[in-house]
Amino acid sequence: MTEQVSTGATQADQGPQFSLQRIYVRDLSFEAPKSPEIFRQEWAPSVELDLNTRQKPLEGDFYEVVLTLSVTVKTGGETAFIAEVQQAGIFLIAGLDAAAMSHTLGAFCPNLLFPYAREALDNLVVRGSFPALMLAPVNFDALYAQQLERMQTAGNA
Template sequence: MIDEQNNGAAASDEENSPQFSLQRIYVRDLSFEAPKSPAIFRQQWEPSVALDLNTRQKALEGDFHEVVLTLSVTVKNGEEVAFIAEVQQAGIFLIRNLDAASMTHTLGAFCPNILFPYAREALDSLVTRGSFPALMLAPVNFDALFAQEMARMQESGEAAPSLQ
């Protein structure tokens, strides 16, 4: 009888403990444009790179969440656009039993951190297939970006992002 009670308590603790599991990683969207090719290949290569990074999340059924990390890169050679490349790297995550603040941090920083290496590799592959040098983007500190965004929202009086 005591063992049954202990097993029931252990099962209850396990059901209520935080859980995180990556279910799937996939490319949601991928695009590449080289508007000045082939002329751009005949010029001296002195690129300037502009990176735009964005994340969004959507609650799916049950405890499943989709997180999408978007990397958009515009590379100019002088004043001319050499290429524009974008990847939307997505993941489905099973996340249970987190308080609201932990859930917001997990979806806004932890999940994008998992997705970034995949997005960076997809972007590099795309760019090299366009016959340009790989970008080799530096790592991104999503925790710092998340903290900055939360501070900005708090200063401006905006509500924290919804989990929907």
């Protein structure tokens, strides 16, 4: 029989906690409205990327963060394909002040999710018989700072 000894340490005494619990695809879609005709055209793509994040608290210190990548690729003025992935993660986050929590949910977690979302999107596009997108890395810290600046400017107006 083992004896448990309580140290009286609280969560605040332990300091900040961060743990990735699960990464998963929440939603995935692909549409190639001009197939198969689009494959017979010269491939000169223009890529539009829409990036979005959202988060919601779950029970206790658990949070879901969802990174959405929506891509529309056109060639010759016609839409070749539209692809979207919602890559999500469940994170255990505790012991952070409000500013650190906001940064963690708004920048750090999306940074962790992005490589998985990029891979899922590339795989989806290749299965549609198009060249892989190979999206460039995204600086979520810079995007987060820009969003804070926009919010402060809007608050002052």
